[in-house]
Amino acid sequence: KNFPPGPPPLPLLGNLLQLHPTNPLKDLDKLAQRYGPVFSIYIGGRLAVVLNGQQALREALVSQAVELTGRPDDIMISHMTEGKGVILADAGPSWKAHRRFALSTLRNFGLGKRSMEDRILEELTHVCALLEKSAGGWMDPQHLFHRAASNIICSVIFGSRFHYEDHYFQTLITMIEDINKLAIGPWAMLYDIAPVLRVLPLPFRRVFQNYQLLREHMQKVIRQHQLSTHTHPPRDMVDCYLQEIHKRAGDGSSFDDSHLESLLIDLFIAGTDTTSNTLRCACLYLMTHTHIQERCHQEIDSVLGSRECVSFEDRHSMPYVQAVLHESQRVADVVPLSVFHTTTAHTHIHGYAIPKGTMVIPNLSSALREEGQWRFPHEFNPHNFLNERGEFVKPDAFLPFSAGSRVCLGEVLARMELFLILVTMLRRFRLVWPEDAGMPDYQPLFGATQSPKPYRMGIQLREHT
Numbered sequence: 001k002n003f004p005p006g007p008p009p010l011p012l013l014g015n016l017l018q019l020h021p022t023n024p025l026k027d028l029d030k031l032a033q034r035y036g037p038v039f040s041i042y043i044g045g046r047l048a049v050v051l052n053g054q055q056a057l058r059e060a061l062v063s064q065a066v067e068l069t070g071r072p073d074d075i076m077i078s079h080m081t082e083g084k085g086v087i088l089a090d091a092g093p094s095w096k097a098h099r100r101f102a103l104s105t106l107r108n109f110g111l112g113k114r115s116m117e118d119r120i121l122e123e124l125t126h127v128c129a130l131l132e133k134s135a136g137g138w139m140d141p142q143h144l145f146h147r148a149a150s151n152i153i154c155s156v157i158f159g160s161r162f163h164y165e166d167h168y169f170q171t172l173i174t175m176i177e178d179i180n181k182l183a184i185g186p187w188a189m190l191y192d193i194a195p196v197l198r199v200l201p202l203p204f205r206r207v208f209q210n211y212q213l214l215r216e217h218m219q220k221v222i223r224q225h226q227l228s229t230h231t232h233p234p235r236d237m238v239d240c241y242l243q244e245i246h247k248r249a250g251d252g253s254s255f256d257d258s259h260l261e262s263l264l265i266d267l268f269i270a271g272t273d274t275t276s277n278t279l280r281c282a283c284l285y286l287m288t289h290t291h292i293q294e295r296c297h298q299e300i301d302s303v304l305g306s307r308e309c310v311s312f313e314d315r316h317s318m319p320y321v322q323a324v325l326h327e328s329q330r331v332a333d334v335v336p337l338s339v340f341h342t343t344t345a346h347t348h349i350h351g352y353a354i355p356k357g358t359m360v361i362p363n364l365s366s367a368l369r370e371e372g373q374w375r376f377p378h379e380f381n382p383h384n385f386l387n388e389r390g391e392f393v394k395p396d397a398f399l400p401f402s403a404g405s406r407v408c409l410g411e412v413l414a415r416m417e418l419f420l421i422l423v424t425m426l427r428r429f430r431l432v433w434p435e436d437a438g439m440p441d442y443q444p445l446f447g448a449t450q451s452p453k454p455y456r457m458g459i460q461l462r463e464h465t
């Protein structure tokens, strides 16, 4: 009763035929126009409520934060993660304690010998060395940004990094990409609705194999740390967690080696594609909007002067670069449908009654390009984030990290990475769209995480560097 309206479903398929299999975003827009910002659809046999536009998203995710904390008990994902970790763990004491632990460890990383900022700047020396090698030519930045983002996470959680050419490292990254592709998609759906197929050698088997290999990697790292755990202050997140297990021994908490493995896998998966795809999107637009790149160069040069390194504090003196970065995140639209939520109690959204256990899909993408919320919703324009005085402002519809009790827990790290990486790169290099590359294609490839299509990036050393 009083449930959000939606299109009538077909038996078994629900409304799947009304959603384009490779990119349902336009179809969701059409359904929102017809049924309003909060509507319902059947994904197969499963009923879900879709939230569209910043007002409905904030009303639900922020005002009903507690009621929207749950995650769907998606069968494939729960079989894979055993309900542990943070991203896909349902609301409960284990999720809460691990989220709190991860947030406070990421926040306090200054307490170790090396701050988060130092770790990012160290990775940047390797990024710049590789870019220098390509100066005068071009490269596909996909691998570089993936490896850099992944290494920053490795440095924070394991205290060490991999060489970019390390075959083992490259395999780990490929496994993450594969899990992201397969765990949310038609194969996962088939696994859920047709248990008889689970024994067959179909692609969903790969998700389990990859997840197991990632788990074995984490076990190895944890064992190495256990042999040298009496280091003060802690070197990384694994040290912090092992100390936490010791502190909590006997109090019945869920902190143990197997939860640690799941937490590390989550951070590794969540922190790689997202940051890397945002950087690729920023570079694509900067190469093809040369006047915007030029203004960034001017602002960076004037703020940094002869200083060797940028610091995260410098963002307050660089409103234009900040605006460009946020605009890149807006158009990159990296996690378009967020991670699905579930209601943990009966609640009301937008005047509709939503029972406990309903799946909720936050369409973050709809807010990032919502008419009436942005001065230029359909173009790449940093003035979406600048007021008349040229000061940086952040509109309410900027929700790439979602909002509420499940808001991305890597937001601060991601923002720091994006700023330090982009400023350092633009300070030393000019990014150039290759003359023979034809017209740029800005249409992203849809997925649990969206990415720009592969492209080549021309690199020139800037004269004064």
Ligand code: HEM
Pocket (backbone or CB within 6 Å): 086, 087, 088, 099, 266, 267, 270, 271, 272, 274, 275, 278, 334, 335, 338, 339, 340, 362, 400, 401, 402, 403, 405, 406, 407, 408, 409, 410, 411, 413, 414
């Ligand atoms: C540009 C980069 C990033 C974007 C756009 C992004 C976006 C998101 C979004 C939309 C969610 C889902 C929130 C929800 O369920 O409502 C999320 C969750 C999460 N993100 Fe990020 N993320 C980014 C980078 C990172 C990084 C670097 C890390 C690792 C430190 C990270 C760790 C997580 C975790 C652990 C969750 C699950 C939180 C929970 O369920 O309680 N993210 N992120």
